[in-house]
Amino acid sequence: MSTEKTGKERRRSRRYPAAELRASLRVKKGLLNETWEEVAPSDFSRHGIAVETAVDFKLADTVPLSISLHMEMGVIQIDRITGIIRHKKLLGKQIRYGIEFDLSQKVKGIDLDSQLARVEGLLERSHNLAKRIIDQNKR
Numbered sequence: 390m391s392t393e394k395t396g397k398e399r400r401r402s403r404r405y406p407a408a409e410l411r412a413s414l415r416v417k418k419g420l421l422n423e424t425w426e427e428v429a430p431s432d433f434s435r436h437g438i439a440v441e442t443a444v445d446f447k448l449a450d451t452v453p454l455s456i457s458l459h460m461e462m463g464v465i466q467i468d469r470i471t472g473i474i475r476h477k478k479l480l481g482k483q484i485r486y487g488i489e490f491d492l493s494q495k496v497k498g499i500d501l502d503s504q505l506a507r508v509e510g511l512l513e514r515s516h517n518l519a520k521r522i523i524d525q526n527k528r
Contacts, residue, residue, distance in 0.1 A: 408460050408515035410508070415453040416444050425455065429483075433512055435505035437472065437489040443482055450474045452488065458508045465511070467504055470494070 410433055413425040432439035438456070446452060454472050458465040471494050476487030492502055 408458055408511055410512060411457045411459060412438060412440055413455045414440070414442065414444065415455075430456075431485065433509065435490075435502065435509045436492075437475070437487060439476075439485060439487050441480065441483045441485045443484065445484065446474050446477070446486060448474055448477055451491075454488065456508070458511060460511065465504065465508055467499075467501070467508070470501065470505075 410430045412428050412430045414428050415423055416426045417423050426442060426444055428440040428442040428444075430438055430440050438454070450473070452472050452474065454470050456467045456470065471491040472488035473491060474486050475489045476485075478485045490501075490505065492505075494501065
């Protein structure tokens with residue numbers, strides 16, 4: 390029986406939109422060479438981001454980042470935002486960095502603070518929705 394005829398959903402549970410945050414850091418490889426390395430974001434706010442990577446930076450280093458929030462309805466991309474390494478913690482072979490965004494920088498064509506606040510809001514809503522679903526399923 391098709392869902393068009395019955396109007397009922399065949400899945401056991403509803404699907405909800407997912408938000409996935411991705412980040413890359415620019416890493417210098419010698420005097421004139423550089424690459425963008427994918428890093429694992431573990432925390433985000435409009436003021437900064439925590440990432441895990443095997444790349445070694447020093448406290449107070451300035452690093453260019455690229456951040457993208459992937460959702461069903463599209464992608465919010467923030468290219469070349471500058472961050473400052475504020476915290477560093479060794480986790481086995483990985484290092485967790487706390488990076489504060491430099492909100493004084495001017496990024497052509499976008500209001501950086503409002504874009505970061507938008508990403509933060511979408512991640513927070515996605516997290517709250519997932520939490521409500523988990524809480525409902527525990528009942």
